[in-house]
Amino acid sequence: MGHDQAAAELRRGLNVPGLPVSSFAWFLLPLASSLAGTWLALGYARRRGLLDQPGERRSHAVATPRGGGISIAVVLLATILVVGYRYPELRLVLQAGGVGLVLVAAVGWIDDHRPLSARARLVAHALSAALLAAALLLSGHGALAAGIAFAAVLVLVNVWNFMDGIDGLATSQAAIAGLGYALAAGPGAPAWLGLALAGACCGFLPFNFPRARIFLGDVGSGALGQGLALAGVLVMVAPAGAAGPSLWPLLVLPLAAFLVDASLTLGRRVLRREAWWQPHVQHAYQVWSRRLGRHAPVTLAYAGWSAAGVTLMIGMTFADCAFIIVMLAACGWCLASGLAWIVLQLASWNSKGQAQGQ
16 A cells, blocks of 8 residues: 555545534443442442552552442443444454453453462453454454554553553543544544543543542553554444554554553663563653652643644644655654653652752
């Protein structure tokens, strides 16, 4: 596929005619369901004593219930079933995504109750990714689309787990990305899943921001990663103006803050020969919140950055530009995110040095 043809398909696939008023039901019903489900999960966590204790490798100061993200997982699974019924041409992909969601959420739910090994969790994540990739191949979408889907599930499930460390951050980032995908895709299966994801996150947020009464837990962070991966894949392969795997650069823009922070922090820990799979407080968002002594400003700043990424993603769909420009824009946005990560890390290092010198 040439660059001009890819750019033309990109604009057709991300045409933004606006969502119909009836689509608000796809946002409000998941919001209400998640709100009620999180309230029930909070009571369950308190009764069972499912608490995240504070410590050196944690960013919270008081014991807090976990596992509230089960409400988001249930809402997403119900949405996948409904969308699969309405769009039979995508049913196999949606079924694979739904089974993968059950796998990821189940492993997370077990881990929230009693710790599982990193290997066991990774096997479940890889199986979920393989199911979605296989469904795409069987649906005739090609090896490139399957490869992107496999990587998306494996990366986003783990990134959302790594980055779920301060009040409201992981949930708000997923809500912004889901809404962005819905707006970019226009009416259709991708929009319904994106709207439901955003609504479910907004139903959870009152319990998690600005002060967390319950955490997502691994069940919630894994469900968010799986949901985002599936929503992005649907934007690529949905029959209504699908752009194919060439679409992926723009879909990275709403995720850049998390992807860059997780990747650079993980890379640094690997280079230092640290146990990178263990909990830590070295991410840029953790460094920044620790220096400020508050979580809310950091969560809001990350939200602003990702909202700008969504705006750029949608704005690029109206520009008459070549595919190479799309690639450069995505790379430039990730580079800017990387520079922000460096600034935050250096600011922390300088503040430590000044404190030790006093």
